[in-house]
Amino acid sequence: xxxxxxxxxxxxxxxxxxxxxxxxxxxxxxxxxxxxxxxxxxxxxxxxxxxxxxxxxxxxxxxxxxxxxxxxxxxxxxxxxxxxxxxxxxxxxxxxxxxxxxxxxxxxxxxxxxxxxxxxxxxxxxxxxxxxxxxxxxxxxxxxxxxxxxxxxxxxxxxxxxxxxxxxxxxxxxxxxxxxxxxxxxxxxxxxxxxxxxxxxxxxxxxxxxxxxxxxxxxxxxxxxxxxxxxxxxxxxxxxxxxxxxxxxxxxxxxxxxxxxxxxxxxxxxxxxxxxxxxxxxxxxxxxxxxxxxxxxxxxxxxxxxxxxxxxxxxxxxxxxxxxxxxxxxxxxxxxxxxxxxxxxxxxxxxxxxxxxxxxxxxxxxxxxxxxxxxx
Numbered sequence: 058x059x060x061x062x063x064x065x066x067x068x069x070x071x072x073x074x075x076x077x078x079x080x081x082x083x084x085x086x087x088x089x090x091x092x093x094x095x096x097x098x099x100x101x102x103x104x105x106x107x108x109x110x111x112x113x114x115x116x117x118x119x120x121x122x123x124x125x126x127x128x129x130x131x132x133x134x135x136x137x138x139x140x141x142x143x144x145x146x147x148x149x150x151x152x153x154x155x156x157x158x159x160x161x162x163x164x165x166x167x168x169x170x171x172x173x174x175x176x177x178x179x180x181x182x183x184x185x186x187x188x189x190x191x192x193x194x195x196x197x198x199x200x201x202x203x204x205x206x207x208x209x210x211x212x213x214x215x216x217x218x219x220x221x222x223x224x225x226x227x228x229x230x231x232x233x234x235x236x237x238x239x240x241x242x243x244x245x246x247x248x249x250x251x252x253x254x255x256x257x258x259x260x261x262x263x264x265x266x267x268x269x270x271x272x273x274x275x276x277x278x279x280x281x282x283x284x285x286x287x288x289x290x291x292x293x294x295x296x297x298x299x300x301x302x303x304x305x306x307x308x309x310x311x312x313x314x315x316x317x318x319x320x321x322x323x324x325x326x327x328x329x330x331x332x333x334x335x336x337x338x339x340x341x342x343x344x345x346x347x348x349x350x351x352x353x354x355x356x357x358x359x360x361x362x363x364x365x366x367x368x369x370x371x372x373x374x375x376x377x378x379x380x381x382x383x384x385x386x387x388x389x390x391x392x393x394x395x396x397x398x399x400x401x402x403x404x405x406x407x408x409x410x411x412x413x414x415x416x417x418x419x420x421x422x423x424x425x426x427x428x429x430x431x432x433x
Contacts, residue, residue, distance in 0.1 A: 062104065109387050117141060121136040325394075
């Protein structure tokens with residue numbers, strides 16, 4: 058067992074000063090705070106920075122030069138996770154963009170292998186599509202956007218994939234189907250949708266609990282037509298993913314989301330492509346390509362194509378640019394996605410939690426990453 062003593066400590070909800078915590082067999086086994094921590098003689102590792110739970114990213118298309126769609130293998134999953142781990146992500150949902158059934162099944166098999174092998178950081182899979190809206194498909198290939206069939210239903214309800222998140226357009230997936238998916242353990246998010254408010258509300262009533270990349274690729278908020286944006290902002294049953302790269306969403310809209318839903322309703326995500334953690338500039342995509350220009354990824358016609366954002370970058374922008382309190386920015390990167398996924402042993406640093414934590418300096422840069430109490 059090892060005792061760590063931190064100058065600052067974020068437990069998933071609140072910030073504390075002078076905290077000591079014990080790690081035993083990869084789990085947090087004890088906590089000491091305040092004067093007890095200061096007077097403790099058990100400290101093995103003294104940490105001068107801020108300790109926070111590791112970040113949880115529910116939308117990761119790629120990293121390390123690899124895009125999951127183009128290489129749906131266990132090796133790719135390890136490469137993608139390693140690329141994001143250096144930026145504070147200790148748990149992720151590898152994300153498959155709309156594709157054909159064969160690629161979906163290959164990705165499912167790779168995820169199942171990762172889960173069976175207890176691969177570091179892989180907690181499930183996010184199928185973003187293919188049951189979306191053509192009008193709001195973004196870079197998702199139009200020839201693969203389709204209604205759900207039995208083969209796809211069987212795939213997303215497999216019991217060996219860990220947590221399964223499925224993004225659908227509610228105008229193309231009925232409330233009865235959503236209700237059935239949720240009853241079988243699938244987490245349903247709404248996105249890439251042009252649905253009207255009543256259609257969205259019916260999907261939420263049926264059990265949908267997420268909104269995929271709020272503001273992007275969804276029916277807008279108008280005076281008499283709230284759309285998916287209005288429903289996601291208003292309904293407390295919805296946890297909204299938000300890409301805070303300040304390219305996908307204007308900073309005022311980002312602040313509006315935090316003010317409307319509070320930090321507990323906003324989940325920081327990256328929507329990262331293969332460029333994160335690599336020097337990749339141009340990525341082949343379908344019959345075209347995606348090019349990085351600074352922090353922006355676009356197709357040749359200027360369409361945004363995912364991001365090259367990492368999780369510590371999202372936290373930093375939320376706090377330093379948007380003015381979100383640090384504890385709230387961290388909450389949206391840790392406890393909120395953990396609760397959204399129904400994972401009780403990550404996203405916080407209470408007794409019994411996995412000892413997945415980060416050490417961050419005053420400039421909100423990653424100093425160290427720990428998985429199961431071991432510095433990686």
